Amino acid sequence: MNKRLILFIPLVLFFVLGFFFWQGLKLDPREMPSALIGKAFPSFTLNTVKDESAQITEQVLQGKVSLVNVWATWCVSCRQEHPELVRIARETGIPIFGLNYKDERGAALKWLDEYMDPYQFSLYDVDGRLGLDLGVYGAPETYIVDKQGIIRYRFVGVIDRQIWQQELLPEVKKWQ
Amino acid sequence: MAIAFPLQMSKPSGLTGRFWTRSFLLLMFSLLPSLAQANIDAFEFSNEELRNRYQHLAFILRCPKCQNQNIIDSNAPIASDLRIQVHRLLHEGFDDEQIIDFMVARYGDFVLYEPPVNRLTYLLWYGPVILVMIGLLVVVIMIRNRKQQANADEAMDSQSRERLNQVLKQKTVNSSGKKKSRR
Numbered sequence: 001m002n003k004r005l006i007l008f009i010p011l012v013l014f015f016v017l018g019f020f021f022w023q024g025l026k027l028d029p030r031e032m033p034s035a036l037i038g039k040a041f042p043s044f045t046l047n048t049v050k051d052e053s054a055q056i057t058e059q060v061l062q063g064k065v066s067l068v069n070v071w072a073t074w075c076v077s078c079r080q081e082h083p084e085l086v087r088i089a090r091e092t093g094i095p096i097f098g099l100n101y102k103d104e105r106g107a108a109l110k111w112l113d114e115y116m117d118p119y120q121f122s123l124y125d126v127d128g129r130l131g132l133d134l135g136v137y138g139a140p141e142t143y144i145v146d147k148q149g150i151i152r153y154r155f156v157g158v159i160d161r162q163i164w165q166q167e168l169l170p171e172v173k174k175w176q
Numbered sequence: 177m178a179i180a181f182p183l184q185m186s187k188p189s190g191l192t193g194r195f196w197t198r199s200f201l202l203l204m205f206s207l208l209p210s211l212a213q214a215n216i217d218a219f220e221f222s223n224e225e226l227r228n229r230y231q232h233l234a235f236i237l238r239c240p241k242c243q244n245q246n247i248i249d250s251n252a253p254i255a256s257d258l259r260i261q262v263h264r265l266l267h268e269g270f271d272d273e274q275i276i277d278f279m280v281a282r283y284g285d286f287v288l289y290e291p292p293v294n295r296l297t298y299l300l301w302y303g304p305v306i307l308v309m310i311g312l313l314v315v316v317i318m319i320r321n322r323k324q325q326a327n328a329d330e331a332m333d334s335q336s337r338e339r340l341n342q343v344l345k346q347k348t349v350n351s352s353g354k355k356k357s358r359r
Contacts, residue, residue, distance in 0.1 A: 032240070032283075032284065032286045033284060033286075034284065035280065035281060035282060035283055035284035035285075035286075036282070102253075128257060132257060132261065132282060133282060134282070135240070135282040135283045135284070137240035137241045137254045137283070138241055138254065
């Protein structure tokens with residue numbers, strides 16, 4: 001009897017491994033946790049795409065749960081994401097701050113003019129310094145920042161309607 | 177077998193064969209430089225020590241975007257940014273540990289090719305050792321079982337040999353007595 005049971009070990013192993021591999025299929029190896037979750041938004045002083053003389057600091061993120069969206073005109077998927085951001089801004093009233101990452105002012109202005117501007121304003125991070133402090137590794141990226149200016153969530157990739165409804169909106173509500 | 181077969185078919189013979197072999201080799205070698213391509217930034221280092229430290233850091237830091245390359249190997253813009261940062265921090269007098277901390281603070285442990293030993297990575301670090309130990313244990317148990325079995329077999333052997341001898345003896349007594357057996 002005992003010997004018989006031993007014969008089933010390979011089958012059991014097969015199912016255990018199969019389960020893990022199957023789960024592994026759903027994991028995105030590119031998804032990596034932000035090191036800044038639960039930490040204050042990095043400090044910065046930047047002007048905006050539309051106003052060269054502006055002096056915006058991280059203070060602006062305090063008081064309301066907001067989104068910070070990293071975008072650039074060279075980023076193809078940002079173009080894909082843009083209409084959803086416009087919709088979110090219009091329909092939910094959640095403030096979205098843009099972070100124009102390593103871009104050109106002229107191109108960025110044209111983009112905002114052509115595709116509409118869902119942002120309160122877009123910080124002009126031409127040398128990518130704030131992007132680096134945030135640990136940005138590819139646009140588009142979207143951060144949820146709570147009322148105290150603490151980063152609560154980071155989403156890498158294109159936000160579409162489904163991702164907004166299922167992933168980001170619940171997270172925003174949690175901190176509101 | 178499958179590999180040997182086409183080789184035999186196209187075995188170079190005479191001058192044309194040699195020509196094609198040479199052409200093929202030439203083609204292969206011409207492809208090599210693209211494999212050996214590396215990122216050579218036009219960085220200036222104030223001394224040789226800084227250059228060595230830069231090489232070391234760029235080797236152990238992982239590109240967040242491409243993941244299977246370190247930042248010295250990767251052509252991704254983010255890897256180039258990180259190389260610039262490493263270069264800048266080195267010249268601002270940061271030591272290696274501070275530079276690594278700077279990167280980890282922004283990109284997480286992920287940016288290190290060698291993950292640190294902590295609660296999350298115990299399995300990663302010690303898992304293989306545990307697996308090897310389990311394997312050894314299984315081997316030891318198997319060997320021991322086999323030995324016991326062999327001993328048991330031997331014991332059985334001597335017993336059955338005795339019995340066999342007895343039976344044979346009886347048989348010879350019987351057959352020589354009555355000659356009933358056919359053989």
